[in-house]
Each structure stands twice: as structure tokens, then as C-alpha cells.
Amino acid sequence: MATEIRMPALSPAMEEGRLARWFVAEGDAVEPGDVIAEIETDKATLEFEAVAAGRLGRILVPEGSEAVKVDTPIALLHADAAVAGTADPNAAPRPAPRRGRGTALAEPGWPAHVHRGPLIVREALRAALFEEMQRDESVFVMGEEIGSAEGPYRVTQGLLDAFGSGRVIDVPVTEAAFSGIGIGAAFAGQRPVVEFMNMSFALQAMDQIVNSAAFTHYMSGGRIACPIVFRGPNGAAGRVGAQHAMCLAAWAAHVPGLKVVYPFAASDAKGLLKAAIRDPDPVIFLENERLYGRAFEVPALDDHLVPLGRARTWREGGDVTLAGYGPAMAAVLEAADTLAAEGIAAEVIDLRSLRPLDVEAVAASVRKTHRCVTVEEGWPQGGIGAYLAAEVTRAAFDWLDAPIGSVTGADVPMPYAETLEELALPRAADVVAAARHACYR
Amino acid sequence: MAARETGEAPAGDIGLYRDMLLIRRFEEKAGQLYGMGLIAGFCHLYIGQEAVVTGMESAARDGDQRITSYRGHGHALAAGMAPAAIMAELLGRESGASGGKGGSMHLFDPARGFWGGHGIVGAQVPIGAGLALAQKQRGTNDVTFVYFGDAAADQGQVAETYRVAQALALPVLFVIENNSYPAGGGLSGAGPGLLDRAKAYGLPVQGVDGMDVRAVRGVAEDAVLHVRAGKGPYVVEARTYRYRGHSMADPAKYRTRDEAARMRESRDPIDSLRASLLAEGAAEEDALRAIDREVKEIVSAAADAARAAEAPGDDALHRHVYAEV
Structure with a gap:
């Protein structure tokens, strides 16, 4: 038949x-x-x-x-x-699978047969902006040097030519004002994507982000929505000192009314940015300068959307759960390789979305592994890891065989000196040590 | 644009009289209810400043937008928002404009182009410029009125907004309501050169007597003409006077009772217009009395309804943190 x-x-x-x-x-x-x-x-x-x-x-x-x-x-x-x-001897031989650039990190979860190629995070972000601006004319981008200068990190390269100065808006160095202007436009039903040249500078606009963007929907009893995205490079970039290395993740995730995402992989950068732009609420979209040029092996991502609020599993393992996010995922994945060589099978979870936070994904993993370490580049007190540990303890207390470990950035303003900066950020060795500790090894 | 819920306003200057009187009576009632403990927290009354919003809004048309500070009851009424919904919000009731979650400082009515209602001094200024940006992007020639006080004008983000609004030629009309006294009065009156600052950024400016509603209307019409023609932002400074303290918690000891009383006697915007209308033969005493009665009834009905309304249910606590989709 x-x-x-x-x-x-x-x-x-x-x-x-x-x-x-x-x-x-x-x-x-x-x-x-x-x-x-x-x-x-x-x-x-x-x-x-x-x-x-x-x-x-x-x-x-x-x-x-x-x-x-x-x-x-x-x-x-x-x-x-x-x-x-018998197979036709004249049939074309099956080609060997094509491979991307050797440096690209293969992302998990795609069907094996799907052709993959390397995609760098910067291009993933640019494609997300391009696709959303093409799809919906209420989407516009606004920020410093994003138009004819093509963006301080070239994320907005080419957008001015494609969409014109009415939708790719260069503004003076006025963080509070252009954030508020974006918020006003969002109230009126536009879909602004406001770029901060550096998330450290968003502190200048924190009043608008919190008091205006996050709270107005609630204060108005639901009469006003604020569909805006604030995005830009966040956290340590490499020898830029304390005032350009601020990690806004925990600050922003503290605020009811905001949503916060911090992708690591290229596909998540694209899929989460597109989803953030379509989201009816204000979204803080955190990027990292060290990741912009990083390549990931992914299939062609036509209209790829990643829902906010869901973690992603990078590798499965039964011995310990490693839950991280953002650029710290590089240390986590490297640590998992090291641990595997020692016979410790780590389950690696990328939180991706920090508010809403997928506590259940981590709790479910912990019910299997009974051990957990949180990893982040931000500071320890009041951090995402601290909150996650409390929530996972509540959700899976009876399954835990060890206290939840944490690896964070050092509790200091980011230093400039190379040696000190390296000490201030979580390294794979720190994650390995914390995982061993959780496994009593 | 949704219809006014503040009742039919007579044409011409009698309409201005009625709109100002409605704000006055509403605010007096709010003051009373505050005294009775029915309104709590911060409550900033607009008494004395009625000519500013009434005169400015007389130059607005459907499609225009407006935003203001925490001293916003008058602006909400001028936008045509239902007095009962405003009063219920002041009392924190479920039937309030914001479901009781905003309070006196956070009134909103997007359907009438009224965007609040903001408690952070000066923060509404860039937001208002953003409303104007949205109008411009959509190709309308609607105007956004952005109201703020003399103290807010000292905020850095106001200067930032002048700069951006000028650079992007945004269709925004900034209205500085200079009521002569920043909160607490610790500084001797409003800061210097409120209009000069805007001028330095290249914005056209115009001052006006904010106690004279007809004068305000005249300036508003010129300013609106400029902005609607696509010529970019414009700044009006209306010099006015608030009779009450900054908020109900401010005893206003920085000025004498005599000063406020003198102001009220000689410059009151409502009494002045009333006297002019009678002197000019533009209105009959009886007609004005009828308006007085009508306005009083509207305000009483709003207060009665608010007092009878329910508090929000407990289930409201977690609603509207995020948009419901």
C-alpha cells in the first residue's frame, strides 16, 4: 500500500x-x-x-x-x-551532512535532520527587529546612534535604509526623556523598541521604566497598556569598569509589571526579541557585548518565536541541576563537560526568562537530580539565584539531598584590571567546584 | 473620541464659565470628603487654577491628547471624564476610573485622550512627548497638551524633553502652570526664567495671565495653530495661583491668609468671568444661577454615588499587573 x-x-x-x-x-x-x-x-x-x-x-x-x-x-x-x-546504482549519492563554522555552539532541541548553519547573536537580534518592523508598522526603534551610525554595536545596522527616519529614530543623550517618550508612544498603541547604548545608562531612566512603564497598567485599573521593549548590552563587557558593566537582571526582575529576559543563544535572542516586541507588557531585554559576535548552530529561523517565561534545557543529566542565564551559560556548559569527564552528569538549564521565571522547570529537574547550583554574573544579595533557590526549596524540598549552591559575580563594583575582572566573574571552575560540593564530592 | 460625560456645555464664554465652575465645585467637594476621612493619602486640589486647563482645552478638538501631573482632577473633568468615576476613584472604590487602584493622582481616560495622572514630578512631560510622537508617526495632525507645574519645570527630564521634542519636531504643546508656590514654599517661589529655558532650546514660547480664561484661550488658539501646522513644539507659561496648599497635607504657611484672600477677591477666574459676562450683557443672572445649580447637582450626585459604591474586591489585588490577553 x-x-x-x-x-x-x-x-x-x-x-x-x-x-x-x-x-x-x-x-x-x-x-x-x-x-x-x-x-x-x-x-x-x-x-x-x-x-x-x-x-x-x-x-x-x-x-x-x-x-x-x-x-x-x-x-x-x-x-x-x-x-x-536493489538501489539504483546511478542514483545520486547521499551528501554528507553540512556543517557550520567550527566555532559555532550547537544548540540542543532541534530535530536532527534539520539543516543548521551558524548564526551570530547580533545578526539574530537584527533579524528579529527587521522581521517585526516589516510585519507591524507600529514597531519602531529609538536610541542613541542607532540610525546613520548603525548602532553602537551594529545591532540596528541597515534598519534606517529599510524603514526610514520616522521609524529608526536617533535621539540625543537623554535617557530619561527618550525612555519616557517611548512609554508615551506605547501608551498610544505604538510598539517602541528603545535601545540603551549600555544598560548601565538605564539607571538614568529607571524612574520612567518602573514608575511609568511598569505601574501604569495597574494604576489605571487595566485601562492603559505599555507594550514597549527596552534593550541593550548588559553586564560585563571586558575591561570597561564599574559604570559600564551593570547587570540589571535582578533589579528589573524585582518589579511587578516588568518582564525580563536575558538570552544566551542566538535562536533565543531572535525568538525572545520577537516575542518581546509582540508582548503587551513592558519587557527589559538584556543582551551582552561578549555574546554579540558569538555563533550558534541553528536551523533557518523563519518567524521564530520563543515564549517568555520558559526555561530551556541544554543537556540532560541525573546528578546535579545547573541553572544559569545570560553570558554565564558559557561557564555552565563548559563546567558540565568537565563534570561529565569526572562522572557527574549535570542537567543544564538556561532560564532565559527571569520574570516570569520558570521555577517549575528547575524544580522538576531537581526532583530528578536532587541537587542544584544556580549560576549568574550578577551580584549575590537579592539576586535571581537567591530567589530561585528559595522557590525551588519550597517546591522540591523533599527531593533535595544537599543545600542549593550558588555561583555569582563577586560582590563588588566591576573592577577594571584584567586579573581582577576575571576574578569578579563566574568561571567554569567555580561552577565545577560548586557542583562537586553539592554532590559531596 | 468618546463624548463628554460632564454634561452639555453652553456655547461660547458661558461654556467656559460652566466648565470652570464644575472644577471648582468638584474640588471643594473633594476637600470636604478629604476632611471627613473619605479620601486619603495625597490629594492635590486645583482650586484657583481653573482658567488654565479650561482655556487651553477650549482650543482642543477631537483627537487631541492630554497628560498632566498628580494635580489632575480639573484636567480629567476638562477632558470630559465622568465626575462620578473620578470621585469614586478618589474614594478608592471599585467603580472608580482606575478601579480604586490609582487614587487621586492616577486618573486615566484614554478614550477621551486623557493619559493621567502621574505622581512623579515632571515624569509626564516626556511621556506626553511620546504621545505626540505616536500621533506624528500615524500621520495625524493632532496636538498633545502636556501640563506641568513650575516645580516640575526644574526637573532635568523636562529640559531633555525640550531638546528631543525640538529635534524631532513633535506636535506637542507644553503648558507650564506656574502657580507661584512649589510644595512647601521653601524656595522663594517658582524658579527663574521658565520660558527662557525653553527658548534656549529653540522652542517658541508665550506667557499668559492664567487667571483670565479668555486670555488663556487666545494664547492656546495661537499655540495650537502653530503645533497643528506641523511646526513642532510650543511652550505656554500660564501664571496662576492655587488657593489651597500643595496638597491637603500642606498648610501653606509660606504665604499669608490675607494674600490668598486678596487673590481670591480680586483675581478669581470664575468670579471675574461671571462679572464680565453680566457687565457685557452676554449672560443673564438667572442663566448663570441655573448653571450653578446644575453643577452643584452633578457634583453632589458624583459624591453620593462614590460614597455608596463598593470597595474593590480582594480578587482585584493581583489583577492588571500584566495585560490580560
């Missing part, structure tokens, strides 16, 4: 694509997971795999066909793999 193999959609928005290549010929035996074809759109390429075993019957759409509508039958599959004939 034959079933139809249909043209797949690479994204919810995809309507048609090019069937670039068949990797199998009529009569070939296929197993689930075998790459059978390559599909292209103007945005992405997908290696299409068989989902069932069988023998390929008739090919209905030859390779090289353009504008093949999604869900069109493209071939028949016969469920008689047992009598699979």
Missing part, C-alpha cells in the same frame, strides 16, 4: 518552495530519518527526511521544480521495505 509523501513547510508562514534535489531514486529502500530530499525557500534550506520505512515509489515532482505548494504530494512510499529492491 502506498502513502503520499507531501511537500513540507519549513515554517508556519511558508506557502511554497523549490524541490531542489532528490537524494533517493524510485525503488530505493528508506528508513525513518533518511534524508530523501532538499527543499529551499528564499530564506532557508531544509533537508527533508523520511518519517516511515518503505520503498520509494513514483516520484511525482521532479527535482528542480519551482514553487511547489506546501502539502502537494511529491512522491509515493510503499510500505514493503522487506522486499526493497
